[in-house]
Amino acid sequence: xxxxAYIFRRLLQTIPVMLVVAVFIFLMLRLTPSDPAAIxxxxxxxxxxxxxxxxxxxxxxxxLQQFVIWIGKVLHGDxxxxxxxxxxxxxxxxERIEPTLSLAFFTIVIAVLVAVPLGVLAAHRQGSWVDxxxxxxxxxxxxxxxxxxxxxxxYVFAVWLNWLPVQGYQxxxxxxxGWAQRLILPALTLSVIYIALIARMTRASxxxxxxxxxxxxxxxxxxxxxxxxxxxxxxxxxxxIVTVIGLGIALLIGGVVVTESLYTIPGLGRLTVxxxxxxxxxxxxxxxLLFSFTYVMINLAVDLTxxxxxxxxxx
Amino acid sequence: MGGIRRAVFAALCAAGLSFAxxxxxxxxxxxxxxxxxxxxxxxxxxxxxxxRNFGYMIYDTLLAQDEKGDIKPQMVDxxxxxxxxxxxTFTLREGLVWHDGNPVTSEDCAASIKRWGxxxxxxxxxxxxxxxxxxxxxxxxxxxLKEPTGLxxxxxxxxxxxxxxxxxxxxxxxxxxxxxxxLTGSGPFVFVKDEWKPGDKxxxxxxxxxxxxSEPASGLAGGKVAHLDRVEWLAISDQQQAVNALQKGExxxxxxxxxxxxxxxxxxxxxTILNIPQLKAQYVFRPNWLQKPFDNPKIRQALWxxxxxxxxxxxxxxxEDYIKECKALFICDTPFxxxxxxxxxxxxxxxxxxxxxxxxxxxxxxxxxxxxxxxxALTNLAPVAKSLMEKAGFKVDMQSMDWQTLVARRAKxxxxxxxxxxxxxxxxxxxxxxxxxxxxxxxSSCDKASFGWPxxxxxxxxxxxxxxxxxxxxxxxxxxxxxxxxIEMTQLIPLGEYLQPVALRKNVTGFLAAPAPVFWxxxxx
Numbered sequence: 090x091x092x093x094a095y096i097f098r099r100l101l102q103t104i105p106v107m108l109v110v111a112v113f114i115f116l117m118l119r120l121t122p123s124d125p126a127a128i129x130x131x132x133x134x135x136x137x138x139x140x141x142x143x144x145x146x147x148x149x150x151x152x153l154q155q156f157v158i159w160i161g162k163v164l165h166g167d168x169x170x171x172x173x174x175x176x177x178x179x180x181x182x183x184e185r186i187e188p189t190l191s192l193a194f195f196t197i198v199i200a201v202l203v204a205v206p207l208g209v210l211a212a213h214r215q216g217s218w219v220d221x222x223x224x225x226x227x228x229x230x231x232x233x234x235x236x237x238x239x240x241x242x243x244y245v246f247a248v249w250l251n252w253l254p255v256q257g258y259q260x261x262x263x264x265x266x267g268w269a270q271r272l273i274l275p276a277l278t279l280s281v282i283y284i285a286l287i288a289r290m291t292r293a294s295x296x297x298x299x300x301x302x303x304x305x306x307x308x309x310x311x312x313x314x315x316x317x318x319x320x321x322x323x324x325x326x327x328x329x330i331v332t333v334i335g336l337g338i339a340l341l342i343g344g345v346v347v348t349e350s351l352y353t354i355p356g357l358g359r360l361t362v363x364x365x366x367x368x369x370x371x372x373x374x375x376x377x378l379l380f381s382f383t384y385v386m387i388n389l390a391v392d393l394t395x396x397x398x399x400x401x402x403x404x
Numbered sequence: 405m406g407g408i409r410r411a412v413f414a415a416l417c418a419a420g421l422s423f424a425x426x427x428x429x430x431x432x433x434x435x436x437x438x439x440x441x442x443x444x445x446x447x448x449x450x451x452x453x454x455x456r457n458f459g460y461m462i463y464d465t466l467l468a469q470d471e472k473g474d475i476k477p478q479m480v481d482x483x484x485x486x487x488x489x490x491x492x493t494f495t496l497r498e499g500l501v502w503h504d505g506n507p508v509t510s511e512d513c514a515a516s517i518k519r520w521g522x523x524x525x526x527x528x529x530x531x532x533x534x535x536x537x538x539x540x541x542x543x544x545x546x547x548x549l550k551e552p553t554g555l556x557x558x559x560x561x562x563x564x565x566x567x568x569x570x571x572x573x574x575x576x577x578x579x580x581x582x583x584x585x586x587l588t589g590s591g592p593f594v595f596v597k598d599e600w601k602p603g604d605k606x607x608x609x610x611x612x613x614x615x616x617x618s619e620p621a622s623g624l625a626g627g628k629v630a631h632l633d634r635v636e637w638l639a640i641s642d643q644q645q646a647v648n649a650l651q652k653g654e655x656x657x658x659x660x661x662x663x664x665x666x667x668x669x670x671x672x673x674x675x676t677i678l679n680i681p682q683l684k685a686q687y688v689f690r691p692n693w694l695q696k697p698f699d700n701p702k703i704r705q706a707l708w709x710x711x712x713x714x715x716x717x718x719x720x721x722x723x724e725d726y727i728k729e730c731k732a733l734f735i736c737d738t739p740f741x742x743x744x745x746x747x748x749x750x751x752x753x754x755x756x757x758x759x760x761x762x763x764x765x766x767x768x769x770x771x772x773x774x775x776x777x778x779x780x781a782l783t784n785l786a787p788v789a790k791s792l793m794e795k796a797g798f799k800v801d802m803q804s805m806d807w808q809t810l811v812a813r814r815a816k817x818x819x820x821x822x823x824x825x826x827x828x829x830x831x832x833x834x835x836x837x838x839x840x841x842x843x844x845x846x847x848s849s850c851d852k853a854s855f856g857w858p859x860x861x862x863x864x865x866x867x868x869x870x871x872x873x874x875x876x877x878x879x880x881x882x883x884x885x886x887x888x889x890x891i892e893m894t895q896l897i898p899l900g901e902y903l904q905p906v907a908l909r910k911n912v913t914g915f916l917a918a919p920a921p922v923f924w925x926x927x928x929x
């Protein structure tokens with residue numbers, strides 16, 4: 090019951106957070122020196138044509154009135170229609186969600202599968218060349234920008250070795266093989282920074298746990314090292330690692346923007362870039378709200394996961 | 405551990421081998437990366453070039469200009485002009501049908517001309533001469549004028565935005581200020597709306613019932629024979645990635661490859677680079693006549709002596725293969741291109757510029773120069789202008805911003821210290837600036853003129869004379885007078901011309917030399 094009350098309380102807390110985000114993004118867009126009507130009208134348009142389009146879009150209304158109309162619609166689940174695409178924003182987001190979820194899923198799976206064993210290994214061989222190699226890679230992973238990693242991987246695996254496509258996305262319904270094939274390079278590109286982040290945190294947490302008495306006891310009982318590492322050390326080091334993974338998933342939201350643009354993946358990241366460049370207010374507002382909501386929900390999920398990993402934690 | 409390492413290595417090798425890319429799709433699907441993504445679909449509602457290109461895929465035009473710029477019938481079988489020059493009679497070709505199978509009628513064309521005439525600047529000018537557009541029978545209609553003008557043929561064959569595309573009557577009757585939703589055309593390709601994913605791809609398929617003219621294709625005229633079964637425009641925003649994809653054969657064409665990547669493409673034996681003269685563009689400097697110091701014609705004139713074209717062209721395009729110094733207002737090597745009155749200007753004659761500024765009493769008011777930073781073709785223009793203007797004695801406040809911010813800001817008439825501006829630079833494609841009526845920045849009708857708002861009665865008189873004049877030889881003389889007036893008053897300053905090549909895979913042939921990229925006549929072997 091306590092847990093349910095906690096979840097309910099946390100969900101209630103999202104309402105003011107989302108409201109602040111809504112006000113902030115609305116004001117930021119309106120106060121930026123830009124004019125979607127001028128962009129839509131094109132270079133040859135006269136001032137009258139631009140004014141007419143501005144009026145059609147409702148951008149000539151007072152800002153407060155625009156906000157009230159928008160927030161009223163949002164509360165009814167209507168995010169409006171894109172200024173450019175003649176499609177509802179919900180429809181646009183619906184089309185773009187699969188590629189982004191696919192990319193995020195691939196990325197996090199690669200990151201966890203690679204980073205956690207690397208971190209445990211580095212902790213186990215603390216001070217050895219393996220440790221230095223993992224930590225060196227970690228520093229490199231943090232330091233090299235995503236687009237550089239992307240270009241490097243494209244050059245090696247797509248242009249030079251010709252193993253994988255340069256760009257594009259195939260929907261899962263059109264074949265799982267083509268879908269996976271087109272996600273490998275983007276997911277690898279995006280996962281580098283998370284591998285670095287998670288590996289470092291895993292190493293630090295496991296190192297701390299390895300000095301505990303119960304690890305010495307387990308070893309004294311004659312348990313094999315792999316069991317000591319993964320059953321006793323990793324499990325007890327899991328809370329900070331899960332926190333970092335959770336944060337990583339949330340940070341992926343930003344990462345997909347660059348990666349999707351680089352690999353021409355028609356996901357939410359590219360939609361955000363296109364919408365920002367075109368000053369497509371309804372789309373930008375909806376996508377930012379969606380990203381914020383996802384961020385809040387991931388944080389909640391991470392908090393709840395703690396109780397599963399550590400029975401001592403109660404809400 | 406050794407076992408784990410071996411297993412990982414083996415798995416990676418296996419993955420690498422098994423993920424080898426499948427061969428490119430066979431058949432006649434052509435994949436192209438255009439200069440922009442298709443977001444809006446109404447080519448009368450917006451002047452954006454990508455929507456114009458979209459229009460050429462699915463719509464047809466009554467008249468069209470061939471490779472030399474000569475006006476030829478397209479949907480029209482024949483046309484006649486009455487002896488007094490006040491009545492044009494057009495007869496449509498037999499066998500023209502819309503994508504929904506219905507025949508194209510004269511009523512459809514009359515409604516389409518009216519909608520275009522309500523939106524397009526040249527169309528509006530033409531319509532000011534029109535008394536009535538009347539369907540005579542299903543295939544014939546007349547345009548009756550209040551007085552003779554050369555604009556009917558020039559307007560109906562206008563090659564660039566807004567192009568007078570023909571639409572079914574039910575579509576053409578849409579309010580010109582609302583976007584159309586029914587995309588039924590009669591052009592050689594059909595838009596596949598179900599597969600349209602903005603930000604991803606735009607798909608067209610061949611229209612089997614299209615009846616091309618019998619003449620060979622030339623420019624935008626002649627037989628529009630579609631050899632491709634399907635055309636996909638892919639939205640690849642990263643130029644390097646587009647080049648990678650072209651080299652790998654994942655795509656077949658890049659409409660506007662970045663100039664700095666052309667050397668990479670040139671070295672690839674599987675790629676053809678085409679330089680199409682009709683796709684030339686012109687850089688221009690646009691002063692704001694409303695704001696001091698550019699409200700003073702003499703101060704504006706100093707700019708002609710401060711600038712030289714070579715510096716701008718080399719800083720932006722960077723290769724002599726793709727640039728042309730040309731001081732003509734209406735583009736060199738086109739019917740109204742002329743060098744009249746250009747001796748001595750655009751040579752960075754700093755001394756002369758300084759003298760003019762002194763005579764004009766320039767008080768050192770800083771010129772707010774808007775600098776677009778995100779469009780590669782424009783980024784280096786403003787820094788060059790700033791440097792040349794400062795040498796001439798101007799004080800320059802260069803303000804950097806992205807292009808869309810510039811687009812919004814240039815519409816403001818406020819003083820520069822209240823969000824307005826003094827000058828910016830942009831480029832125009834040849835097709836838009838080939839005569840005094842279509843060139844938007846020559847329009848000097850004060851408040852009704854384009855951003856910069858030049859106000860010059862004499863220039864407007866010349867433009868009206870051009871519009872009234874049906875004789876091309878006399879039109880040329882008027883166009884020269886317009887050029888001389890522009891040098892005197894400085895509505896705009898041409899900063900040189902550059903070629904925008906097209907990159908194609910070697911197996912793609914038949915790209916037409918036209919002022920807009922078109923996909924009929926293209927073959928993929």
